[in-house]
Amino acid sequence: MGQEGEAGVNDFTDAFKFMGDNTDLLVSKTGEQLQLCGAAIGISLLIAIPLGLWLGHIHRGAWLAINVSNMGRALPSLAVIAIGLGILGLGFVNVMVALIVLAVPPILTNAYVAIDGVEGDAVEAARGMGMNPLQVLLRVELPLALPLLFAGIRTAAVYVVATGTLAAEAGGGGLGEIIFNQASYRLAGVLAAAMWVTALALLVEGALALVQRLVTPAGLRRRAPAVGPVVETAGTTT
Amino acid sequence: MTAALGTKVAAAAPVIPNFGGGGTCVRQNKLFCWDWFSAHWGDTFQPALLDHIKLTLIAVGIGFAISFVAALVAYRFARFETPFSVFSGILYTIPSAALFQLLVPVTGLTTTTVEIALVSYTLLILFRNIVVGLRGVPEDVREAARGMGLTRRQTLLRVELPLAVPAILAGVQVATVTVISLATIAAFIVDQGLGSPIFKAIPTTFNTEFIAAGALTTGLALAAYLLIAVAQRLLTPWARRARPA
Numbered sequence: 001m002g003q004e005g006e007a008g009v010n011d012f013t014d015a016f017k018f019m020g021d022n023t024d025l026l027v028s029k030t031g032e033q034l035q036l037c038g039a040a041i042g043i044s045l046l047i048a049i050p051l052g053l054w055l056g057h058i059h060r061g062a063w064l065a066i067n068v069s070n071m072g073r074a075l076p077s078l079a080v081i082a083i084g085l086g087i088l089g090l091g092f093v094n095v096m097v098a099l100i101v102l103a104v105p106p107i108l109t110n111a112y113v114a115i116d117g118v119e120g121d122a123v124e125a126a127r128g129m130g131m132n133p134l135q136v137l138l139r140v141e142l143p144l145a146l147p148l149l150f151a152g153i154r155t156a157a158v159y160v161v162a163t164g165t166l167a168a169e170a171g172g173g174g175l176g177e178i179i180f181n182q183a184s185y186r187l188a189g190v191l192a193a194a195m196w197v198t199a200l201a202l203l204v205e206g207a208l209a210l211v212q213r214l215v216t217p218a219g220l221r222r223r224a225p226a227v228g229p230v231v232e233t234a235g236t237t238t
Numbered sequence: 239m240t241a242a243l244g245t246k247v248a249a250a251a252p253v254i255p256n257f258g259g260g261g262t263c264v265r266q267n268k269l270f271c272w273d274w275f276s277a278h279w280g281d282t283f284q285p286a287l288l289d290h291i292k293l294t295l296i297a298v299g300i301g302f303a304i305s306f307v308a309a310l311v312a313y314r315f316a317r318f319e320t321p322f323s324v325f326s327g328i329l330y331t332i333p334s335a336a337l338f339q340l341l342v343p344v345t346g347l348t349t350t351t352v353e354i355a356l357v358s359y360t361l362l363i364l365f366r367n368i369v370v371g372l373r374g375v376p377e378d379v380r381e382a383a384r385g386m387g388l389t390r391r392q393t394l395l396r397v398e399l400p401l402a403v404p405a406i407l408a409g410v411q412v413a414t415v416t417v418i419s420l421a422t423i424a425a426f427i428v429d430q431g432l433g434s435p436i437f438k439a440i441p442t443t444f445n446t447e448f449i450a451a452g453a454l455t456t457g458l459a460l461a462a463y464l465l466i467a468v469a470q471r472l473l474t475p476w477a478r479r480a481r482p483a
Contacts, residue, residue, distance in 0.1 A: 009343075073415070074459045081452075
């Protein structure tokens with residue numbers, strides 16, 4: 001925690017020099033972080049998507065999908081990691097649990113809200129055409145819900161990449177190892193890694209925003225949400 | 239990975255914490271030593287909790303003031319909405335651990351650094367919710383206000399803002415909880431708040447300190463969440479039956 005903290009532009013010049021000299025290190029730490037985050041998001045999707053789709057399809061469990069989920073979002077990630085350190089000790093599992101706790105709520109809430117909000121007429125028409133419940137879900141509800149559902153995944157991914165930086169504190173590796181270790185990497189390294197991880201987060205956000213546009217059916221594209229996470233709007237927060 | 243942790247452990251000499259008190263429980267580093275916690279409530283946890291609350295209130299207060307003005311401007315002149323959304327969206331996306339560090343060369347290891355970063359995370363949420371709340375006022379209501387002869391300012395103050403309160407408070411709720419969460423990371427910059435015992439416990443892997451600080455932070459976040467939910471219900475009795483689901 002002891003830092004020299006002299007103000008100045010020099011610090012940033014040094015940071016860019018560090019980036020040039022240690023590109024390999026930064027790339028390998030980025031790889032570690034992406035692996036960790038990818039795994040955490042993958043597991044979260046497996047948990048949250050089926051549950052959210054099913055609850056939305058049967059229009060039940062709004063309380064679970066929205067409120068419990070919001071409470072989950074209220075859990076401070078460093079606190080979850082800290083409690084995990086007490087119970088599980090240092091390591092990959094602990095960090096994974098914390099990231100999953102963080103990623104499941106936005107995915108679950110958005111999956112539920114998206115499917116639950118599909119117009120009743122469309123569902124009824126599909127049923128009238130003789131589709132069975134699974135077909136209704138997969139062919140009608142899911143495509144219409146995709147933009148909002150994907151917005152949840154995008155929010156979760158950005159949270160996870162940002163919080164993955166804290167993983168270093170619990171032995172999870174990644175760019176945080178440089179950011180939280182000024183003693184070894186000096187301010188230049190810390191700043192370089194901080195800029196690197198910022199670029200990474202913005203890149204992930206930008207890429208997913210693009211994918212979100214692509215998965216939006218043409219008819220809905222006009223109403224595609226703007227930059228940033230969309231779950232925080234009035235409707236879903238209460 | 240191991241190298242980085244190694245240097246930290248070496249720098250913070252005693253692996254078994256030497257905080258005094260607690261006896262065998264602390265020496266064996268059991269899951270939670272109640273004795274140690276109550277002995278250190280007064281000198282560690284209570285001040286950290288109070289600092290944490292203070293950091294949060296200042297950040298949410300300043301963030302609200304900025305977002306409120308920006309939202310009113312964006313509501314009146316729609317072309318300002320996208321620039322501010324994009325700007326606050328970018329700030330929101332920057333990982334907190336990085337933003338705190340990036341501000342250090344500019345504002346130093348100070349509370350100012352911490353507050354600037356914390357405020358920047360509230361902007362997107364508050365701005366968007368205030369704008370959404372104002373936009374959500376039904377056109378009929380606005381027209382009725384105009385028909386009653388209210389001026390633009392009166393319409394805003396007496397009709398639009400009160401109707402936007404649920405959305406605005408929902409924003410305050412999420413912003414507050416977010417700041418409580420991120421303020422723990424701020425302890426890396428300034429030795430304040432509930433993150434401080436967490437960071438201190440890392441080199442020693444002292445379980446009681448991890449769990450106590452983690453539980454207090456979580457409890458604080460949930461308490462703030464519920465408190466604002468209750469405030470929202472009390473302040474907007476008319477919204478209670480209108481809200482579906």
